[in-house]
Amino acid sequence: MSDDLRVTELSAGRENGRARYVLYWMQVYKRAAHNHALDFAVRAANERGLPVVVYEGLKYYYPWANDRLHTFILEGVAEKREEFARRGIRYVFYLQRHARDPRHTVARLARAAALVVTDDFPSFIVPEHNRHITEQVSVPVYAVDSNGVVPLRAFEKEEYAARTIRPKIRRLLPEHLKPSRGVAVKRRAPHLEVDCPETLVTGANVAALVAECDIDHAVKPSPIYRGGTSAGRARLRRFVKNILPRYDETRNEPSVDGTSRLSPYLHFGFLSALEVALAVERADAPRGAKDAYLEELIVRRELAYNFARFNPDHDSLDSLPAWAKKTMREHAADARPALLTPEQIEGAETYDELWDATQRELVRTGEIHNYVRMLWGKRVIEWRPTYEDSFRLLEHLNNKYALDGRNPNSYAGILWCFGKHDRAWGPERDVFGKLRFMSSQAMARKFDARRYVEWTKSLPAPLAN
Ligand SMILES: Cc1cc2nc3c(=O)[nH]c(=O)nc-3n(C[C@H](O)[C@H](O)[C@H](O)COP(=O)(O)OP(=O)(O)OC[C@H]3O[C@@H](n4cnc5c(N)ncnc54)[C@H](O)[C@@H]3O)c2cc1C
Known part of the structure; x- marks a missing residue:
């Protein structure tokens, strides 16, 4: 099951014979499409005849937690609930507002899971989360890499610079720059009962929820960027149609809207780099503009992820x-x-x-x-x-x-x-x-x-x- 380059077995564990579902703990790939971790969880569930539970939590005490980041994340929640329900997947979102709220929700959900699947992000709090979860649960835990177009494990070591990773990426692209179809669940259970606190997020209550959190309220929500996959896709469509054809000229002119401005959506995983790259490839734009953009989106971005993956000092x-x-x-x-x-x-x-x-x-x-x-x-x-x-x-x-x-x-x-x-x-x-x-x-x-x-x-x- 784990010979895929994107999949790492974090702990072998013993599968729970009386499991009620397969658990996908969504940490950074906050999307229902083009998500290798979700696809892996769905396949594992289908093989066992089980439904899938997707858990996404937002805690108040991650470093730099503030209104801007919380709002952007919460704006993407309601649409995921709808999308997962449509696909027959149980989606649980839980906002831990302050120290009095329950903790250890993943471990609690894992008790009824056959196995746990999570995101393999090489930076910030995620590597520590992934170490920690293996100590808290007894079932197998897998981390799946859906960070970039090319799997991080396709490279064996830290690359020195763009010029060393570029030829390798070029060689690997034909194999990886392909649409991923997504996997349909066989056991639909969008309303499955689970042992976990939940927060209902709607379009209308985001500000009120954020105000209740014990976070830095001085950093206000962005007046320009709205969170979520549909907002990201709207920006992607606009970029591909109106900006991409002249990106190689306009990217160096900060006084105009001349770049994609997609990095917030890529960071929070609302959009996958693969989806963006494919939209760019299909666009009606000159080859030079497409190549200039893909150099940033794939070569520069994947060099940074390679750096974080292989260099334990990447934040110093x-x-x-x-x-x-x-x-x-x-x-x-x-x-x-x-x-x-x-x-x-x-x-x-x-x-x-x-x-x-x-x-x-x-x-x-x-x-x-x-x-x-x-x-x-x-x-x-x-x-x-x-x-x-x-x-x-x-x-x-x-x-x-x-x-x-x-x-x-x-x-x-x-x-x-x-x-x-x-x-x-x-x-x-x-x-x-x-x-x-x-x-x-x-x-x-x-x-x-x-x-x-x-x-x-x-x-x-x-x-x-
Ligand atoms: C001091 C400094 C700090 C930076 N901090 C961040 C950060 O916190 N988060 C972040 O995503 N990028 C960061 N970058 C890289 C880059 O500046 C941003 O990715 C870019 O400004 C995002 O704007 P855009 O989406 O309009 O980019 P576009 O020009 O439209 O590029 C498309 C995509 O390619 C990727 N990309 C572009 N330039 C780079 C680069 N130099 N390195 C890696 N990937 C790149 C991004 O994912 C970006 O969304 C930083 C660069 C510098 C010099």
Whole structure:
């Protein structure tokens, strides 16, 4: 059963002979389609003549839990309930609001399960969850990788850079860039009784539920992005029809709507990279534009996931290549002439107008345009006393405000600013050493920076508490 490259047996366990269902614990692939973990659970249930229970929980105490992230996740719940009911699958959603609410719900549900299937996401809290669950349940537990177009296990080690993973991905794509049909359940049981608390989420009660949670209420929901697979698909359709044909030109112009803006939907698994890649392949757009997009969606994204999978230090400066560590050691004592406090940086109150605009976009919308996100990361290196300080502040801001944060891309992107997946550059400079340097002045000459800055000022500011 586990010779599929996407499937890992986390613990062998003993199957429960009196099981009532197969349990799929949905952690990050928050979707009913193009989901290899769900398909695996349905096949396992069909083989045993059992129904499927899908469990999705949202707790109040994950790092950076706030109104923005909770709202985005909850907006995707009601449509999943309908979709799973239509497919004959029992879907249980439970919002754990505060310390007084019941815990250990997965273990409780697992008692009546033949086996447990869950998501194999290589970053944030999921690896720890997956270690923990095997200690709590006695039935077999499988983790299934539905992260990218190519399975993570198709690569044997950490890849050095895009240029090393690209040819391998190209070779593997014909085998993997194919529609996955989904598997129909044989034993329908959409209303099966289960031993687990449940929360009814409707279109109308999301804000009220979020208000009850013991989380950071200062980070407001995004005024632009709405959570859920249908919102993601609407954006995908719009992107493919109106933006993709000129993506290779418009992607570098933050003052227009010229990229896909799909990363929040990919991060929360509302859309699968496979579905997006296939929509792009089928689109009526020039080959050059499609290739430019697929380079980002597949090569860059899967390089980041490969990094997270194989490098246990992927959330720290320890994961940098030797040349980057050496140049940072050599420049650690360089004077930082324009130090800023974390509050000035977080509040977009620096002396750099373009940088402030990127931070304003992040705080107000939950995203930074792809083209200026590099500048956003690079500049903070100069503003804090140590590289470690800069890195931790970037991690904090990105994971707190960005809808697509807490992802392998977050770490690969931030660490790229410190040399990961990059090469040494000259001339050697103060503070940056051989790290690639970026200035706001040079960046501002490459696009309509004035228009971008004004646009970020026109965005609705978060409401005061
Ligand atoms: C400092 C810094 C922090 C970043 N933090 C994140 C993050 O938290 N989450 C995140 O998803 N991406 C992050 N990135 C990568 C990239 O900036 C975003 O994926 C991109 O801005 C998302 O916008 P989009 O969907 O419009 O991208 P598009 O240009 O439409 O690209 C399509 C998709 O390709 C993927 N992609 C694009 N660029 C990259 C890249 N450089 N590396 C990996 N995948 C990429 C994303 O999934 C994206 O949705 C970061 C980059 C930097 C430099």
